[in-house]
Amino acid sequence: MPFRPALVGIILVLASAILFATKSIFIKLAYQEAVDPVTLLTLRMVFALPFFLVMALVASHRSNTTPLTRRDWGSMFLLGFAGYYMASLLDFMGLQYISAGLERLVLFLYPTMTVLLTAFVLKRPVNRLTWLAIGVSYAGMALVVWPDVHNAGEHLALGMALVFGGALAYACYLVGSGEIIQRLGANRFTGITLSISSLCCVLHFMLVNPLSALSVSPRVLGLGLTLAIVCTVLPATMLTNGIRRIGASRAALIGAIGPVATLYLGYAVLGETLVGMQMAGTALVLAGVLMVSLNK
Numbered sequence: 001m002p003f004r005p006a007l008v009g010i011i012l013v014l015a016s017a018i019l020f021a022t023k024s025i026f027i028k029l030a031y032q033e034a035v036d037p038v039t040l041l042t043l044r045m046v047f048a049l050p051f052f053l054v055m056a057l058v059a060s061h062r063s064n065t066t067p068l069t070r071r072d073w074g075s076m077f078l079l080g081f082a083g084y085y086m087a088s089l090l091d092f093m094g095l096q097y098i099s100a101g102l103e104r105l106v107l108f109l110y111p112t113m114t115v116l117l118t119a120f121v122l123k124r125p126v127n128r129l130t131w132l133a134i135g136v137s138y139a140g141m142a143l144v145v146w147p148d149v150h151n152a153g154e155h156l157a158l159g160m161a162l163v164f165g166g167a168l169a170y171a172c173y174l175v176g177s178g179e180i181i182q183r184l185g186a187n188r189f190t191g192i193t194l195s196i197s198s199l200c201c202v203l204h205f206m207l208v209n210p211l212s213a214l215s216v217s218p219r220v221l222g223l224g225l226t227l228a229i230v231c232t233v234l235p236a237t238m239l240t241n242g243i244r245r246i247g248a249s250r251a252a253l254i255g256a257i258g259p260v261a262t263l264y265l266g267y268a269v270l271g272e273t274l275v276g277m278q279m280a281g282t283a284l285v286l287a288g289v290l291m292v293s294l295n296k
Helices: 003-021 023-031 037-060 070-094 100-107 110-121 128-151 156-184 186-208 218-246 248-255 257-270 276-294
Strands: none
Touching: 003 023, 003 218, 003 248, 003 257, 023 037, 023 100, 023 218, 023 257, 037 070, 037 186, 037 218, 070 100, 070 156, 070 186, 100 128, 100 156, 100 257, 100 276, 110 128, 110 156, 110 276, 128 276, 156 186, 186 218, 248 257, 257 276
């Protein structure tokens, strides 16, 4: 692999992981303004929607595109609903109750969930190394959570369950999207699917909130725009281009910096706890996830 393209790919993936890591921080900062999860998520997706639409239109107007069937539209609707709307909604709701660092670590378990779902749905056997990796990941999670159990509010379990559900929804999205991405192309699929997710968020907002709920403070508007551009569009684009240069396995290795960055950003920006046991647990979670990712 030539040095310069590889270096560019490494920088892109590293920047993507760090930008993704800031999402939880910006959400927690927005919650200090008393905005509800549905409104904040809607702001994020509405600001990001134009980028998704442009991505879908540009990719769809290429000469070699595969025509979309009713089955394709149905699959993309289900994947958009589960993969980004439900996953994001559960994540935003969970962040009301748990720290940003813990949220990122729970979300980072999605590769282990993807492996188990693939084994169950596609009947692929799970080898011993993968089972060991999954055990290491969840043991690490137990160490991270343990200090919070003694100082937690009454909703720690609820927050973790919501974020875990979001990670599971995203794992379902990954398992279900593999075949259709190969046929339709990554940019086309992503643009259409995330546009559908955005519209689901808008519909949810209209069903549960009055339009006046969008009259939020300039700070919340700024944080919503930041979530859309800095934490969604930019890192997703960087990651796609980084993987193209260095491959998925190396990208997974570099992407492991994300939960660590969130843990330290939560400590520095939000004043969240950071003790030795949590750092050891973080190392185990990262080790387990990397074992799964690199063993594919």
